Amino acid sequence: EVQxxxxxGGFVQPGRSLRLSCAASGFTFDDYAMHWVRQAPGxxxxxxxGISWNSGSIGYADSVKGRFxxxxxxxxxxxxxxxxxxxxxxxxxxxxxxxxxxGMATTGLDYWGxxxxxxxxx
Amino acid sequence: SYELTQPPSVSVSLGQTASIxxxxxxxxxxxxxxYQQRPGQSPVVVIYQDTKRPSGIPERFSGSNxxxxxxxxISGTQAMDEADYYCQVWDSSTAVFGxxxxxxxx
Numbered sequence: 153e154v155q156x157x158x159x160x161g162g163f164v165q166p167g168r169s170l171r172l173s174c175a176a177s178g179f180t181f182d183d184y185a186m187h188w189v190r191q192a193p194g195x196x197x198x199x200x201x202g203i204s205w206n207s208g209s210i211g212y213a214d215s216v217k218g219r220f221x222x223x224x225x226x227x228x229x230x231x232x233x234x235x236x237x238x239x240x241x242x243x244x245x246x247x248x249x250x251x252x253x254x255g256m257a258t259t260g261l262d263y264w265g266x267x268x269x270x271x272x273x274x
Numbered sequence: 275s276y277e278l279t280q281p282p283s284v285s286v287s288l289g290q291t292a293s294i295x296x297x298x299x300x301x302x303x304x305x306x307x308x309y310q311q312r313p314g315q316s317p318v319v320v321i322y323q324d325t326k327r328p329s330g331i332p333e334r335f336s337g338s339n340x341x342x343x344x345x346x347x348i349s350g351t352q353a354m355d356e357a358d359y360y361c362q363v364w365d366s367s368t369a370v371f372g373x374x375x376x377x378x379x380x
Contacts, residue, residue: 187369189317189369189371196358196360196371196372196373196374197309197311197317197360197362197371197374198371199362199368199369199370199371202369211367211368212368213368214275214368247316247317252319252322256367257364257367258362258364258369259305259307259322259323259364260307260319260322260323260326260328260362261307261309261317261319261362262319262322262328264316264317264318265316266316267316
């Protein structure tokens with residue numbers, strides 16, 4: 153059974169940093185691209201970042217470029233999102249999602265975690 | 275940046291066919307997928323690569339994509355299909371989601 157478990161969310165002041173983690177199990181992690189998708193309270197889905205199976209291709213939404221860094225550790229089946237210079241508008245539930253394929257150009261995300269809530273407020 | 279437009283809401287009678295559209299410039303040249311999100315739950319992919327249905331997704335879900343419009347069709351809509359639905363494509367090295375459509379089953 154595929155499982156994606158996010159952790160690391162919490163309450164943080166604007167300008168501070170947080171690191172999200174996603175522990176994956178139930179599939180061959182290094183065969184697939186992975187993504188972070190967020191959802192602000194009561195709003196729609198927003199893609200944040202993606203990384204190919206071998207970290208060779210990485211992409212970011214314009215809204216987080218230069219502030220967030222995605223990475224993965226295939227030896228430990230883990231995905232990460234380092235979030236710096238956090239803003240109030242980054243407040244959201246952050247989902248870790250598995251791609252259907254190994255490349256970053258996703259044609260579908262077939263498994264999602266339950267999400268990790270990040271609240272940015274003074 | 276690329277934009278996808280969905281109607282905010284669609285209503286359908288129980289057992290009838292629901293169609294949810296997603297519009298974007300030359301959308302038919304890209305692969306579209308669709309996600310269902312029930313209240314308080316994580317999204318679930320119901321259609322990927324325009325027309326493919328993942329295992330476990332009922333046959334009543336189908337997709338099409340041509341021109342500037344992708345369509346998710348739910349035949350014989352059931353009460354459990356009441357949810358938010360999002361379309362998504364890949365464009366210029368980013369994933370783009372539509373704004374979402376709330377499907378109400380009457």
